[in-house]
Amino acid sequence: MVILCILALISVAAPAAAETPRPAESPVEAPVDRLEIDDAVKQASPHYVMLVGTDDERENLLGYIDRSPRSAEEKEAMKESLCEIWEKYPVVHETGGAVTRIAFDPAAGENPVLTDEENAVLADISRAMAEAFATTPTGAQATWYDLSIWLVKTDGQGNEAWNRTYPGGDSADVASVLQMDDGGYLIAANTGFRDALLLRTDADGNEVWRKTYGGPDWDTARAVVATDDGNYVVAGSTGWTPEKDTRSAWLFKVAPDGREVWSRTFPGDGLFTTVDLTGDGGFILGGNTGTDDAWLVRADREGFEEWNRFIGGNGSGIVDSVISTPIDGGYLAAVRNPWEAARSGTVPVRVFKTDSTGEVLWTKTLDEMDGGTGAVLLEVPGGGAVGYLVAGGAFRPENDLPGPCLIKVGGAGNVAWIVTPEVPGVFPITSAVAPSPGQYAFTGTVYAGGPHDGWLVLLDHTGNVTSSHSFGGDATDDISALAATADGGYILAGTTRSFGENGWAAPARAPGFGAFAATAACGIALLRRGVRRG
Numbered sequence: 001m002v003i004l005c006i007l008a009l010i011s012v013a014a015p016a017a018a019e020t021p022r023p024a025e026s027p028v029e030a031p032v033d034r035l036e037i038d039d040a041v042k043q044a045s046p047h048y049v050m051l052v053g054t055d056d057e058r059e060n061l062l063g064y065i066d067r068s069p070r071s072a073e074e075k076e077a078m079k080e081s082l083c084e085i086w087e088k089y090p091v092v093h094e095t096g097g098a099v100t101r102i103a104f105d106p107a108a109g110e111n112p113v114l115t116d117e118e119n120a121v122l123a124d125i126s127r128a129m130a131e132a133f134a135t136t137p138t139g140a141q142a143t144w145y146d147l148s149i150w151l152v153k154t155d156g157q158g159n160e161a162w163n164r165t166y167p168g169g170d171s172a173d174v175a176s177v178l179q180m181d182d183g184g185y186l187i188a189a190n191t192g193f194r195d196a197l198l199l200r201t202d203a204d205g206n207e208v209w210r211k212t213y214g215g216p217d218w219d220t221a222r223a224v225v226a227t228d229d230g231n232y233v234v235a236g237s238t239g240w241t242p243e244k245d246t247r248s249a250w251l252f253k254v255a256p257d258g259r260e261v262w263s264r265t266f267p268g269d270g271l272f273t274t275v276d277l278t279g280d281g282g283f284i285l286g287g288n289t290g291t292d293d294a295w296l297v298r299a300d301r302e303g304f305e306e307w308n309r310f311i312g313g314n315g316s317g318i319v320d321s322v323i324s325t326p327i328d329g330g331y332l333a334a335v336r337n338p339w340e341a342a343r344s345g346t347v348p349v350r351v352f353k354t355d356s357t358g359e360v361l362w363t364k365t366l367d368e369m370d371g372g373t374g375a376v377l378l379e380v381p382g383g384g385a386v387g388y389l390v391a392g393g394a395f396r397p398e399n400d401l402p403g404p405c406l407i408k409v410g411g412a413g414n415v416a417w418i419v420t421p422e423v424p425g426v427f428p429i430t431s432a433v434a435p436s437p438g439q440y441a442f443t444g445t446v447y448a449g450g451p452h453d454g455w456l457v458l459l460d461h462t463g464n465v466t467s468s469h470s471f472g473g474d475a476t477d478d479i480s481a482l483a484a485t486a487d488g489g490y491i492l493a494g495t496t497r498s499f500g501e502n503g504w505a506a507p508a509r510a511p512g513f514g515a516f517a518a519t520a521a522c523g524i525a526l527l528r529r530g531v532r533r534g
Contacts, residue, residue, distance in 0.1 A: 148500025164205035165500030177493035196221035237271035264303035286319025309358035334375035341372030364413035386411030393428030419463030435484035454479030473498025
């Protein structure tokens with residue numbers, strides 16, 4: 001994997017004690033994860049603004065500006081401005097190729113916040129240098145990193161209490177979120193570097209730890225649930241590469257500190273998209289195989305397979321959601337077929353009820369629900385009678401784009417009601433919960449011809465909307481996961497480009513280059529080197 005320079009906001013707030021110099025880094029030949037490098041920078045220089053520009057690299061950086069496809073006048077102005085910034089700030093280079101920083105004395109009240117003009121200059125210079133990568137001998141291409149993992153806490157009415165962002169990379173996605181026993185939160189996500197990611201926060205959303213899981217190939221996390229022994233299991237896939245185009249379904253267990261307890265893979269070309277806890281502490285998993293067959297797997301509490309079943313026939317699609325049904329010891333699975341939907345455009349979601357061994361008892365086709373989008377299953381609490389909620393996307397032939405759809409079904413698959421709440425723009429449901437009897441909540445992302453926004457919608461027992469709330473800014477923001485919290489509120493997780501940090505990042509293996517500018521939401525621009533070079 002190519003080493004990347006980091007993207008992160010380094011606080012300019014002064015710590016109470018003076019910083020001791022960091023020892024020189026030893027050369028590292030093995031690839032180093034971008035987030036690990038980022039943590040090293042934060043620990044090494046928590047109150048320094050990073051500025052590239054050592055004597056041995058200034059000419060290289062100016063040369064990269066010269067190589068950019070800008071006009072001669074623009075390039076000369078950029079180089080002049082960069083040299084002025086180098087002269088203005090006292091730049092100190094730490095030996096060993098670690099970091100180049102603007103040195104300042106917090107005790108003297110120094111606080112070298114870059115001006116708005118310098119902020120704009122460095123942001124533009126970073127783009128110019130990134131554009132130059134198209135002409136490097138390696139053909140390495142810089143990437144714009146502007147995607148942050150996003151956590152939003154609301155009260156019981158959906159009003160925002162706080163939101164937090166965490167570095168995400170260029171293509172992170174969030175699959176699942178839950179509240180932990182201590183009131184903190186656990187996010188299951190996937191990095192732009194082909195790894196499954198778990199990120200733990202405290203009750204206020206402050207990051208406690210993050211860990212990546214997997215091997216050298218592409219690995220994904222698609223769902224996480226709490227176990228009955230205080231740990232957590234994650235379902236996904238592992239071992240995919242473009243060359244072999246196969247993978248293995250993957251289930252692994254972690255302790256509250258992120259330490260891996262065990263890891264299991266399942267034979268065949270498959271993946272898991274959903275997992276639920278069973279009454280005996282085991283797991284029911286759903287997904288599909290390389291032949292696009294919907295697939296159920298029952299595993300014991302140690303993650304070993306007890307049985308597996310294909311449901312719905314050949315090419316039936318993928319199990320998008322599966323839940324245990326405690327009243328009879330069986331399972332309920334929602335199956336969609338995005339591949340057939342892409343071909344024909346009219347494939348509905350199907351719901352399958354099975355017994356404890358996975359044998360199908362009944363099937364219900366939900367013609368009103370679009371099988372090209374996701375489907376979420378919930379057991380409806382209270383009332384004595386068995387009931388389930390299926391949440392997904394509604395067919396909307398008038399504009400060929402889905403909207404939200406919720407269908408309540410009884411224990412025998414009979415439909416009790418169908419609602420398609422009116423939400424501006426395109427809004428397939430991405431996650432849903434039923435926190436208490438007669439109360440439902442769902443999330444999704446509105447696509448209304450402009451920047452995306454995440455939404456939270458609350459409904460009563462009949463499916464009528466009681467309140468709705470949008471979250472986001474001027475850029476694209478997505479909410480893909482939702483959980484009810486112990487205080488009666490909700491926790492929403494997704495990704496954002498409106499908040500957090502952004503900047504150009506380039507492969508550090510490119511000749512003579514290890515810099516980028518990060519422009520943070522607070523308006524401070526940082527231009528710095530990576531900690532380690534490959």
